[in-house]
Amino acid sequence: MYLSRKYLTLAWVLVLPALLIRLFTTIYPILETFRVSFYDIKLLRGLHEFVGFRNYIDIFHDSKMLTSIEFTVIFVVGSMIGHLVLGIALALILNMKIRAQKVLRTIVLLPWAMPMVVIAMASKWAFNNDYGLINDFVRWFNPSFSMDWLIHTNTARYAVIAVDLWKDLPFFAILILAGLQFISSDMYEAAKIDGAGPIRSFFRITLPLLSKNIWVLSIFFTMWRITSFDVVYAMTSGGPGESTALIAYRITTEAFTNLNTGYAASIAVVLFIVMALLSGLSMKAAKRVDY
Amino acid sequence: MVSKFSRPLILRGFQWLLAAVVAFLILFPLWWIFISSITPAGELFSKPIRYWPLHPTLDSYKYLIDNVGLMKKIGSTAIIVGVSILVGMVISVMAAFSFARFKSRWLTLAAAFLLASMLIPDIVTARPLYDFLRYVNLYDTYSGLIVLYISGILPFTILILQNYLKDIPVSIEEAASIDGCGFFQSLYYVTLPLLRPALATVCIVNFITCLNNFFTPLFYSNGISVLSTAITQLPLRDNMYAVPWDLVSAMGWIIILPIIIFVAVFQKQIMEGIMAGGVKG
Numbered sequence: 001m002y003l004s005r006k007y008l009t010l011a012w013v014l015v016l017p018a019l020l021i022r023l024f025t026t027i028y029p030i031l032e033t034f035r036v037s038f039y040d041i042k043l044l045r046g047l048h049e050f051v052g053f054r055n056y057i058d059i060f061h062d063s064k065m066l067t068s069i070e071f072t073v074i075f076v077v078g079s080m081i082g083h084l085v086l087g088i089a090l091a092l093i094l095n096m097k098i099r100a101q102k103v104l105r106t107i108v109l110l111p112w113a114m115p116m117v118v119i120a121m122a123s124k125w126a127f128n129n130d131y132g133l134i135n136d137f138v139r140w141f142n143p144s145f146s147m148d149w150l151i152h153t154n155t156a157r158y159a160v161i162a163v164d165l166w167k168d169l170p171f172f173a174i175l176i177l178a179g180l181q182f183i184s185s186d187m188y189e190a191a192k193i194d195g196a197g198p199i200r201s202f203f204r205i206t207l208p209l210l211s212k213n214i215w216v217l218s219i220f221f222t223m224w225r226i227t228s229f230d231v232v233y234a235m236t237s238g239g240p241g242e243s244t245a246l247i248a249y250r251i252t253t254e255a256f257t258n259l260n261t262g263y264a265a266s267i268a269v270v271l272f273i274v275m276a277l278l279s280g281l282s283m284k285a286a287k288r289v290d291y
Numbered sequence: 292m293v294s295k296f297s298r299p300l301i302l303r304g305f306q307w308l309l310a311a312v313v314a315f316l317i318l319f320p321l322w323w324i325f326i327s328s329i330t331p332a333g334e335l336f337s338k339p340i341r342y343w344p345l346h347p348t349l350d351s352y353k354y355l356i357d358n359v360g361l362m363k364k365i366g367s368t369a370i371i372v373g374v375s376i377l378v379g380m381v382i383s384v385m386a387a388f389s390f391a392r393f394k395s396r397w398l399t400l401a402a403a404f405l406l407a408s409m410l411i412p413d414i415v416t417a418r419p420l421y422d423f424l425r426y427v428n429l430y431d432t433y434s435g436l437i438v439l440y441i442s443g444i445l446p447f448t449i450l451i452l453q454n455y456l457k458d459i460p461v462s463i464e465e466a467a468s469i470d471g472c473g474f475f476q477s478l479y480y481v482t483l484p485l486l487r488p489a490l491a492t493v494c495i496v497n498f499i500t501c502l503n504n505f506f507t508p509l510f511y512s513n514g515i516s517v518l519s520t521a522i523t524q525l526p527l528r529d530n531m532y533a534v535p536w537d538l539v540s541a542m543g544w545i546i547i548l549p550i551i552i553f554v555a556v557f558q559k560q561i562m563e564g565i566m567a568g569g570v571k572g
Contacts, residue, residue, distance in 0.1 A: 011393035018386035018445050025442040026408045032419035096306045104310050106558045107317050113550045115503040115519045118543045122324050125536045133323045136340045178566040227412040230505050248414040255418040268415040
């Protein structure tokens with residue numbers, strides 16, 4: 001009944017607001033980012049000049065940028081390994097048949113539901129040597145422990161990854177849990193009769209059946225990690241030095257603090273292309289994952 | 292004497308232990324934030340930390356209300372989040388209905404475009420969008436922020452509603468039209484009530500998404516301050532460290548407490564929403 005011409009106009013009227021909003025808040029700005037990336041714009045000096053690919057070449061000679069790329073890779077890989085190992089473990093814990101199951105799931109939803117800024121601001125204090133939660137906790141077991149986490153490059157990096165895991169790992173686990181619930185218990189029964197122990201049936205049934213689910217989730221979580229910004233913004237401000245400045249943080253610093261918008265745009269474009277390639281390739285690979 | 296039932300008992304004990312560890316790791320930091328918020332500022336510098344304060348006080352909260360303008364920030368957060376969810380929902384229902392009911396090649400393309408635009412990260416569009424907002428005088432205005440908040444929830448909301456609408460048979464609307472219902476009447480009286488569970492789920496998830504939105508208010512507003520950005524701009528009070536922990540913890544708890552209650556009440560819908568769309572908070 002909705003196929004007539006008259007209704008087609010109506011159809012477009014109905015989608016128009018949504019289309020317009022998305023057009024102006026995502027498509028227009030991203031095209032503009034592409035355009036601007038070929039210009040040298042220094043707002044402070046009123047400079048606006050076409051420079052071709054120079055901004056792109058500069059990225060790979062900028063030591064701050066190289067540090068950012070290095071840390072972003074460490075952050076993404078480190079955090080994703082954590083997500084995979086601990087996330088699957090947590091999903092299994094959430095799937096246990098105990099009476100506290102529902103309460104436990106509610107608790108695990110909490111970190112997802114909270115703003116990252118709040119967690120990151122609290123973490124800034126939690127990792128304080130003298131009065132922070134983390135060291136206080138460690139001192140329950142080792143009273144003489146002392147460590148100023150956010151002052152040293154490596155420990156600051158671990159801390160950022162740990163906070164990211166605390167916040168997002170539960171969400172990852174819940175999404176895996178969704179897949180876990182689709183595995184019929186008959187499979188495990190059958191495996192049990194055939195003499196497989198719990199560990200064996202985990203590796204032979206659970207993991208293979210979840211593999212596609214996990215793969216697709218990992219793609220999304222990797223993309224979110226690559227554009228992570230607020231952890232570092234609130235927790236370390238990219239410090240010590242520039243050692244925890246994720247690429248996304250670098251972009252905002254160049255764009256809004258240094259007012260180097262052309263250069264910022266070229267970094268953004270590279271980031272976007274890397275993400276598009278990475279997600280495209282892994283989506284393709286996801287189709288190959290069996291089961 | 293490893294009898295038949297001692298092993299399940301050990302297993303069950305182990306399961307409870309695991310559950311307790313998980314609960315501890317999540318709840319303990321939240322408890323610490325709460326305790327810090329009611330500890331007098333000076334006593335925060337104690338080693339080891341007292342997880343049960345000697346002199347509980349609401350001083351930090353009072354300071355937030357008197358000197359930081361907490362009530363105003365709560366007000367602007369409520370306005371922005373409330374209007375965004377409401378208007379966003381109307382726009383989404385319209386679009387989702389159109390996508391689910393009308394068939395045309397261009398319309399399918401438009402739907403695909405909406406979904407694909409979800410993949411464009413905020414960070415890539417930030418600076419041009421900022422310049423654009425200044426240009427059209429929407430920077431640091433409620434309307435500007437609301438449009439951006441709505442933009443953030445549109446793709447997910449439309450996706451979920453569209454899938455749900457496809458499962459509602461068109462024949463119900465046709466029957467209504469035979470009975471003399473006009474187009475909008477049938478949408479309002481017949482389709483919307485059937486859509487209610489999906490609307491509730493989407494609303495709940497969007498509430499959390501909007502409340503947690505940090506990027507938008509940080510870059511596209513200055514004078515209008517919402518809770519998520521306000522926590523990064525608190526003043527230092529007699530504290531030599533870079534973190535005004537007394538105020539941060541109080542502000543943090545003001546944000547966290549409603550979320551805890553909200554999650555506890557709507558656990559079921561949130562789970563459904565998350566699993567249906569794989570939402571990012």
